[in-house]
Amino acid sequence: MYPLQLSDMRCNRKLPINSLGISLLLLMSLASTTSSCTQQEKASLLEFLSGLSQDGGLTASWRKDTDCCSWEGITCSTDGMVTDVSLASKSLQGYISPTLGNLTGLLQLNLSNNLLSSGLPQELVSSDSIITLDISCNRLDGELPEMSSSTPVHPLKVLNISSNLFTGQFPPSTWEAIEDLIALNASNNSFTGQLPTHFCTSFPSLAVLELSYNRFTGSVPSELGSCSMLRVLKVGHNNLSGTLPDGLFNATSLEIISFPRSGLQGTLEDTNIFKLTNLATLDLGENNFSGKIPESIGHLKRLEELHLNSNNMYGELPSALTNCINLIAINLNCNNFSGQLSKVNFSNLPNLVSLDLMRNNFNGTIPESIYSCINLIALRLSSNKFHGQLTKGLSNLKSLAFLSLYNNSLTNLTNALQILASSKNLATLLIGRNFKHETMPEDDISGSFDNIRFLGISDCPLFGKIPFWISKLPNLEILILSNNQLTGSIPAWIKALSYVFYLNISNNSLTGEIPTSVTDMSMLQSVKTDANLNPRVFVLPVYPALSHQYLQPFAFPKLLDLSNNKLTGEIPLEIGQLKSLHSLNLSFNNLTGHIPISICNLTNLQVLDLSNNNLTGAIPGALDNLHFLAAFNVSDNDLEGPVPSGDQFNTFETSCFDGNTKLCGPMLIHKCCSAEAPPASILSTEQTDYKVAFAIAFSAFFGVGVLYDQIVLSRYFG
Ligand SMILES: *[C@@H]1O[C@H](CO)[C@@H](O)[C@H](O)[C@H]1NC(C)=O
Ligand SMILES: *[C@@H]1O[C@H](CO)[C@@H](O)[C@H](O)[C@H]1NC(C)=O
Ligand SMILES: *[C@@H]1O[C@H](CO)[C@@H](O)[C@H](O)[C@H]1NC(C)=O
Ligand SMILES: *[C@@H]1O[C@H](CO)[C@@H](O)[C@H](O)[C@H]1NC(C)=O
Ligand SMILES: *[C@@H]1O[C@H](CO)[C@@H](O)[C@H](O)[C@H]1NC(C)=O
Ligand SMILES: *[C@@H]1O[C@H](CO)[C@@H](O)[C@H](O)[C@H]1NC(C)=O
Ligand SMILES: *[C@@H]1O[C@H](CO)[C@@H](O)[C@H](O)[C@H]1NC(C)=O
Ligand SMILES: *[C@@H]1O[C@H](CO)[C@@H](O)[C@H](O)[C@H]1NC(C)=O
Ligand SMILES: *[C@@H]1O[C@H](CO)[C@@H](O)[C@H](O)[C@H]1NC(C)=O
Ligand SMILES: *[C@@H]1O[C@H](CO)[C@@H](O)[C@H](O)[C@H]1NC(C)=O
Numbered sequence: 001m002y003p004l005q006l007s008d009m010r011c012n013r014k015l016p017i018n019s020l021g022i023s024l025l026l027l028m029s030l031a032s033t034t035s036s037c038t039q040q041e042k043a044s045l046l047e048f049l050s051g052l053s054q055d056g057g058l059t060a061s062w063r064k065d066t067d068c069c070s071w072e073g074i075t076c077s078t079d080g081m082v083t084d085v086s087l088a089s090k091s092l093q094g095y096i097s098p099t100l101g102n103l104t105g106l107l108q109l110n111l112s113n114n115l116l117s118s119g120l121p122q123e124l125v126s127s128d129s130i131i132t133l134d135i136s137c138n139r140l141d142g143e144l145p146e147m148s149s150s151t152p153v154h155p156l157k158v159l160n161i162s163s164n165l166f167t168g169q170f171p172p173s174t175w176e177a178i179e180d181l182i183a184l185n186a187s188n189n190s191f192t193g194q195l196p197t198h199f200c201t202s203f204p205s206l207a208v209l210e211l212s213y214n215r216f217t218g219s220v221p222s223e224l225g226s227c228s229m230l231r232v233l234k235v236g237h238n239n240l241s242g243t244l245p246d247g248l249f250n251a252t253s254l255e256i257i258s259f260p261r262s263g264l265q266g267t268l269e270d271t272n273i274f275k276l277t278n279l280a281t282l283d284l285g286e287n288n289f290s291g292k293i294p295e296s297i298g299h300l301k302r303l304e305e306l307h308l309n310s311n312n313m314y315g316e317l318p319s320a321l322t323n324c325i326n327l328i329a330i331n332l333n334c335n336n337f338s339g340q341l342s343k344v345n346f347s348n349l350p351n352l353v354s355l356d357l358m359r360n361n362f363n364g365t366i367p368e369s370i371y372s373c374i375n376l377i378a379l380r381l382s383s384n385k386f387h388g389q390l391t392k393g394l395s396n397l398k399s400l401a402f403l404s405l406y407n408n409s410l411t412n413l414t415n416a417l418q419i420l421a422s423s424k425n426l427a428t429l430l431i432g433r434n435f436k437h438e439t440m441p442e443d444d445i446s447g448s449f450d451n452i453r454f455l456g457i458s459d460c461p462l463f464g465k466i467p468f469w470i471s472k473l474p475n476l477e478i479l480i481l482s483n484n485q486l487t488g489s490i491p492a493w494i495k496a497l498s499y500v501f502y503l504n505i506s507n508n509s510l511t512g513e514i515p516t517s518v519t520d521m522s523m524l525q526s527v528k529t530d531a532n533l534n535p536r537v538f539v540l541p542v543y544p545a546l547s548h549q550y551l552q553p554f555a556f557p558k559l560l561d562l563s564n565n566k567l568t569g570e571i572p573l574e575i576g577q578l579k580s581l582h583s584l585n586l587s588f589n590n591l592t593g594h595i596p597i598s599i600c601n602l603t604n605l606q607v608l609d610l611s612n613n614n615l616t617g618a619i620p621g622a623l624d625n626l627h628f629l630a631a632f633n634v635s636d637n638d639l640e641g642p643v644p645s646g647d648q649f650n651t652f653e654t655s656c657f658d659g660n661t662k663l664c665g666p667m668l669i670h671k672c673c674s675a676e677a678p679p680a681s682i683l684s685t686e687q688t689d690y691k692v693a694f695a696i697a698f699s700a701f702f703g704v705g706v707l708y709d710q711i712v713l714s715r716y717f718g
């Protein structure tokens, strides 16, 4: 209003001076009435301020001598009533003063994402003015307040109390008085008890009900079916039981049904599902649903996301799925679906961005129609029974960034690589456990895998050598060629892989010495990490609009695994350059010579396995500098002398030293005579305790790390 009048004045420059003066006066008086709050409102706000132990700098603008309508986060109506208190993400600490309930014109209160604690004042929920109340992401606790019966009108429409520490039943029965409620978000608290049956008799206008991440028990009430306005229903991550009641499918306005990991079972009935013609998201992942996907799913013309992953569903995919032409994401992983995929005509699904069918029993060939989904970014068909060769059509998928075909019965690796190498956006390619007994192609692959960061061709087993074309993958970060029958030596060009920080070529038949070029791998040398690493690689990339990001980024450790080969010679002294290594495994080779003392420089090591070689000499005492070392094994060598003592070395089992008859130590059968005794630790007990605690903490941390390959790879890619 103000700028408008100003411009009006500019346009009327020819006005006589006194009339301009009058307009100015008018304007000023108007301005003063538009923005002056009452002493009482100011007092209420100052009372709120005084309840804060951290005010995030509010005091700078919330001054007694100024008009509270000009304070940070405050908006007033033209008549000077405070209508809006917007203080999200201000690092506020302390409690929420009930005096905010005295602001009789307050329509919106947003205190989201602060560190406010103690309870939610009853005065706010039962305010007779507040329409939108968002106190999400704080540390508020206790049970929710009962509603005062004294105020007849409760205009509250939007209530977000999510991500707090509330407990008890939800909602308290007295809340039935909030008749106008449209959106109720109570996710991520510790509410218990059954889901109330009266939601939509109490709140007939309810459109959004979000109760996920709580401790609700019992069944899904069929009365939810009477919620004729309900569009969003999210109740995942609870401890429910039973199935989705038939009645629920009467709520035909539903656009989102989301019950992941909530303990449900049962089947999807043909006679139910087709009623929900507005449905855009159906997420029933990680439950115990069984049965088939009903044909009537084809009636869900607006369906964009279908998540039925990790259930016990089976049968063929219904051809009617072809009718859900708006599908963006399909996740059916970890079920028992079977049959040929070719029943579904994927060329009708042009919006498909992500298709995840991992761990089912699909067989036949990969249907050609998938290759017309040109927006596909992620395709995971791993652990099924697909056979045949990849076809050229795959190169139509120009956006494809993630492809896992691991663990099928595909053939012709040369052909597969020729087709995939020209995929400009392909960042993750996992095609191992296919191509049984084929030979690793050595000739240059035409096309260069421009963007590939993660290449896994393990468990085939493949014959041949580590091929030279790998040296030309400019962005490679993770290379896994383990469990094949590769022969020849570790190529000297390995150091050209300047971004590789995870190299697993274990369980092959590689011969020769460990080349010093391995010790020149720059990512393993540099302590400063990951500047180049784009976390997107590790994600099954998903369309940003998808509510469901079903693969989390995860960090691989820096790893060099050359175990179970036929490597000979000595461990190069230069190994000490790989300062950022977390895991070094040289076990089950034929290595000779001493353990180079430079290994003691690998201060980030968490795993060191040198077992089952022919190493001689002493275990360097300085290894006890490796404070993060949580797994250590030198068994079955020919080592001699005392075992390092102190710190985490006291925590390693004696089996880590077995098979070295000349080793001695307090925990071994062979005790050291005094001449061999290791130097006494100069650390005080306190320091030692600290270091032991540290080591234990890291072993706990590392418990995940040791199993990385198995768990992470199988979980995410297998
Ligand atoms: C403001 O609110 C508090 C607590 O709700 C109440 O005790 C007090 O009387 C109110 N003050 C005024 C002036 O209404
Ligand atoms: C509260 O503010 C946050 C941050 O600006 C915003 O994301 C949220 O939508 C607001 N809440 C409501 C109910 O508008
Ligand atoms: C809280 O939930 C409401 C209703 O669902 C929503 O409008 C609001 O944006 C949410 N607030 C935040 C911070 O996400
Ligand atoms: C509920 O609030 C949380 C913030 O804690 C927000 O992330 C979520 O999107 C909201 N849910 C709905 C359905 O608005
Ligand atoms: C739940 O709330 C906690 C604490 O506010 C937060 O750290 C966490 O990310 C939230 N979880 C979800 C799933 O929203
Ligand atoms: C879930 O509820 C069942 C009983 O219905 C109970 O036995 C189980 O311990 C609960 N689980 C969790 C994680 O609360
Ligand atoms: C759902 O609709 C059917 C038929 O329209 C009706 O018989 C049934 O009572 C309804 N159930 C609920 C929970 O509204
Ligand atoms: C594919 O799977 C279906 C269903 O399990 C089975 O009946 C059929 O024989 C299988 N076909 C082949 C070629 O394995
Ligand atoms: C494998 O693929 C290559 C290249 O496409 C082709 O030349 C060769 O004939 C194929 N081999 C078999 C056995 O099909
Ligand atoms: C290790 O080398 C010796 C001698 O060269 C050979 O006899 C032995 O078979 C090799 N062992 C392995 C496991 O390669």
Ligand SMILES: *[C@@H]1O[C@H](CO)[C@@H](O)[C@H](O)[C@H]1NC(C)=O
Residues within 6 Å of the ligand: 576, 597, 598, 599, 601
């Ligand atoms: C360990 O690293 C330091 C500093 O980089 C270097 O001076 C020293 O020679 C190395 N020690 C061994 C045994 O390689």
Ligand SMILES: *[C@@H]1O[C@H](CO)[C@@H](O)[C@H](O)[C@H]1NC(C)=O
Residues within 6 Å of the ligand: 590, 592, 613, 614
């Ligand atoms: C290494 O040890 C194996 C048995 O452990 C032995 O057969 C072989 O001769 C040894 N090789 C060398 C080179 O010492």
